[in-house]
Amino acid sequence: MAIHPVYAEAILDGTKKVEFRKRRLAEDIRTVWIYATAPVQRIVGEFHIGETVVDSPETIWSSFGAVGIIEHSEYQSYFAEKTEAVAFVVQGATRYETPVALHELEPRPSIPQSFSYRHA
Template identity: 45%
Template sequence: MAEAAVGRVALMSIHPAYARAILEGRKTIEFRKRRLAADITHVVIYSTAPDQAVVGYFTVNGQETSSPASLWRDFRDQGVISEDDFFAYYAGRSQATGIKVGEATRLRNVLPLSDIGVSRPPQSFQYLPRDRFAKVLAAV
């Protein structure tokens, strides 16, 4: 199902609590300091320590970029983050991006990064070749 609509894919490092919230459908916006390319259709979720594994992926339903205050006002109920942590993350920045989470899919078997040909976790995110995303889809 997801394969038919796959454009470019990003691999994103996400803290475990937020990764779980996305996969459970409680977090419907992922806050970032910069936008993804406009043609990104899927984000592969790498859950950082202590998990250190690819745990799932989600479709991208658009992005919103504005001031941190405006982004907080519009999406605070969808982000599963405290106001203090949100504004600490964006301290000193004039722009903030919210990636709208579409359908989230949890992997049946989590994958180490090496299984998808990645040697180390991205600092924030990196683009992932489609053939590597196929390995993620195979783990659903």
């Protein structure tokens, strides 16, 4: 999952306890690799999804805004004109000792615009 470095860091240090998205993941996805976007451009860690909550953007904000580490105005802009928001509750985040560049993986994935799937 592509995540801005400031939010990736907040997930890994335990202050960001939920990741907001516009779309759900496949139901069988339990572990998310954290791809920190530019300037890092590496997979810096992973987290497990404790729960996936889908509701209106207003309800999701009421439930998780305090632990989402995003300004309310940015959140509102991200979900502008959307009727549904998704909150992935972060559980068990792990920082990788050595971040991994995408070109080091086989098969080589493309840079995720939001998220991409990789089968083990």
